[in-house]
Amino acid sequence: MTTRSDCEFRDQADPLAPLRDQFALPEATIYLDGNSLGARPKATSERLQHLLEQEWGHDLIQSWNTAGWIHLPHRIGNKIARLVGARDNDLVVADSTSVNLYKVLTAAARIQRARSPQRRVIVSERSNFPTDLYIAEGLCEELGWTLRLLEAEEIEANLGPEVAVLMLTQVNYRTGRMFDMAAMTATAHGAGVLTVWDLAHSAGAVPVDLTGSDADFAIGCGYKYLNGGPGAPAFVWVHPRHAGEFSQPLSGWMGHIAPFEFSPHYRPAEGVARYLCGTPPILAMAALECGVDTVLAAEPYGGMAALRAKSIELTELFAQLVEQRCAGHGLAVVSPGDASQRGSQVCLTRTEGGYAIVQALIARGVIGDFRAGDERTPDILRFGFTPLYTRYVDVWDAVEHLREVMVSDEWQRPEFNRRRAVT
Amino acid sequence: MTTRSDCEFRDQADPLAPLRDQFALPEATIYLDGNSLGARPKATSERLQHLLEQEWGHDLIQSWNTAGWIHLPHRIGNKIARLVGARDNDLVVADSTSVNLYKVLTAAARIQRARSPQRRVIVSERSNFPTDLYIAEGLCEELGWTLRLLEAEEIEANLGPEVAVLMLTQVNYRTGRMFDMAAMTATAHGAGVLTVWDLAHSAGAVPVDLTGSDADFAIGCGYKYLNGGPGAPAFVWVHPRHAGEFSQPLSGWMGHIAPFEFSPHYRPAEGVARYLCGTPPILAMAALECGVDTVLAAEPYGGMAALRAKSIELTELFAQLVEQRCAGHGLAVVSPGDASQRGSQVCLTRTEGGYAIVQALIARGVIGDFRAGDERTPDILRFGFTPLYTRYVDVWDAVEHLREVMVSDEWQRPEFNRRRAVT
Structure with missing residues (x-):
């Protein structure tokens, strides 16, 4: 059985780990929705400030050339x-x-x-x-x-x-x-x-x-x-x-x-x-x-091939931990088990409660998203893994939150079942 | 004859004058190209910083709803x-x-x-x-x-x-x-x-x-x-x-x-x-x-009607000063003399040298732009007047620079006749 310590060890050994420092990520949030909106690079603020103050504010129209x-x-x-x-x-x-x-x-x-x-x-x-x-x-x-x-x-x-x-x-x-x-x-x-x-x-x-x-x-x-x-x-x-x-x-x-x-x-x-x-x-x-x-910035570390290798490890770890730690709660992995047929996300489904489970996770700071099914396709609980900033320990913690949400029936609370206009 | 003091007086009496303070304008620049790229509002920096740090950086995907x-x-x-x-x-x-x-x-x-x-x-x-x-x-x-x-x-x-x-x-x-x-x-x-x-x-x-x-x-x-x-x-x-x-x-x-x-x-x-x-x-x-x-922000001051009234005064002042102070230098006003048929810009033309004159003005900090003519239309020296931030004294100073450029033949310097890729 994988433990949280195993995950900590994998983070320590991860050559891509320094790349996470490029991002301004909120404390106490595990962000698994980079497939919907990527996290903010720290460099963006400084770049935009320069653009606003110097290029637009000072140099004005000339920046079409000079900048x-x-x-x-x-x-x-x-x-x-x-x-x-x-x-x-x-x-x-x-x-x-x-x-x-x-x-x-x-x-x-x-x-x-x-x-x-x-x-x-x-x-x-x-x-x-x-x-x-x-x-x-x-x-x-x-x-x-x-x-x-x-x-x-x-x-x-x-x-x-x-x-x-x-x-x-x-x-x-x-x-x-x-x-x-x-x-x-x-x-x-x-x-x-x-x-x-x-x-x-x-x-x-x-x-x-x-x-x-x-x-x-x-x-x-x-x-x-x-x-x-x-x-x-x-x-x-x-x-x-x-x-x-x-x-x-x-x-x-x-x-x-x-x-x-x-x-x-x-x-x-x-x-x-x-x-x-x-x-x-x-x-x-x-x-x-x-x-x-x-x-x-991943190019010196092996570029897209290295990112892909870590992405596969993250998604396989997530699927494996869900199966190990959330067994018996009706959750099934929808994404292909063969990594060569899977992108950088893992999707779960459940006959009912998918929306509320995602809301309960969000309330705990684990951000994924929900996509409703229809007559042909099941409801989807969607989790994206961006290898640039997602740690192995984040995967462990996310699954632990999911386990707690299921074990405690927390997802059945009324506040998690009220739909918002936009998700 | 209009004097610079007359223009200073009009600025002092201008009820719209406080609106200029909304903008971050560079010192020593007279910006007459707001019809191509408007100047930067001071509020934009703070708004974007909040958007970057709180809405995108911290609240991430949830800001589609919460923000x-x-x-x-x-x-x-x-x-x-x-x-x-x-x-x-x-x-x-x-x-x-x-x-x-x-x-x-x-x-x-x-x-x-x-x-x-x-x-x-x-x-x-x-x-x-x-x-x-x-x-x-x-x-x-x-x-x-x-x-x-x-x-x-x-x-x-x-x-x-x-x-x-x-x-x-x-x-x-x-x-x-x-x-x-x-x-x-x-x-x-x-x-x-x-x-x-x-x-x-x-x-x-x-x-x-x-x-x-x-x-x-x-x-x-x-x-x-x-x-x-x-x-x-x-x-x-x-x-x-x-x-x-x-x-x-x-x-x-x-x-x-x-x-x-x-x-x-x-x-x-x-x-x-x-x-x-x-x-x-x-x-x-x-x-x-x-x-x-x-x-x-001009609404309490009379809104678009008040802005338009000032815009007409600015454009008429510019055309009048060019005729008074730059007479004999081959510059002609192309824009309609009847304000009801004219937007918030005044365009001049000259048989030759239009591009270089605009470049010489830019070197002096007076930013307008040049649009080349063809067999049907003359070359254009274009000056836009944004009543939110253009002062009467700016109009006076811009024309004074134009006069000096023409009187001194400054525009004939080689550096003002080298075309850039983009204007």
């Missing part, structure tokens, strides 16, 4: 590129995940419309994150196309000659189940289908090899494992083979080949820069850069 | 509504100006496609801000429509039965010339044409009466006269008569009627809330709110 604001989408993009296996200058930061998804889905649809006009179906996973489905649904309506939603295991057999685009989130937000990006892409390409990958729960959490996997388009989120702050700008990547061909509908001035010529006609910039649209929110961009830097 | 992050698009939207004559809950903050323009143009196009499918032309002003033209150009390409660009004075006579949408920026970014929104909208409606207004150089600068003017759609910018910070989020407004009818293509989860139900199918929220798309950048939103508050 390099105009280059931020590319500079941060090239940093994120190192985390997701993209080449330099193939990835930019812009807008939100939803807006970027609209751009790349439309670009993919336009390519197929020119190549194979009979292909008019977008395939996705039924339990993909809703905003992905909404954006695809809206685009299909406009194009007269069909959005076909399948279970994960049905997808490969259903990429017929009518399918134009396969749109998947690599790591499922509910279950943590992870697709093999290279294998799914190869299957899709074999069937003449283009792939669009959402890396919301991948970037900064698991090693991704965008170029190597031969994917066509990808987007991702800045505020989860990249620690960019609430609602941080998102990113967009396009495989270089589409660079001369692709176009996107949000043809704003930042994607123009010469935005400061103020020409009345749009000429897209070379490469992925044409995926920029309006003026980027510089405060949010600067905070995102600080967040990305916390992940790059 | 009301989820309500920011509406809360700030309702504040901006008070500045542009919109009703409560008809305006939200979201995305960038370019992205919002894409939403409303598409919504307007969809309405016309259903009502009057023969209308397939978008009309705009040739010298409209380029990103507006680029977005319209992209949409027209997708729809198989035509974008028709006209001179301002040609527009009214060219709203024929083939025209679907009239898209105008109320105050021209180059010349400062202002359209009469109510009159142009009435003409357009009489011709069966819907109107989309860009308020980038209007919101916070001139009184706007969106509801009263009967416009159909409007968008606007947060980082100019609203002082929201570089690349601040933008806003979008829809006339209530379209509330049940309009739809927009960027159907992200924040525009869903129940985003936290995580339903796989999109159902748009009631009213303008369906114009939200992805997760908003909270740091940038918080800074925008501080900026909007600096304009609302």
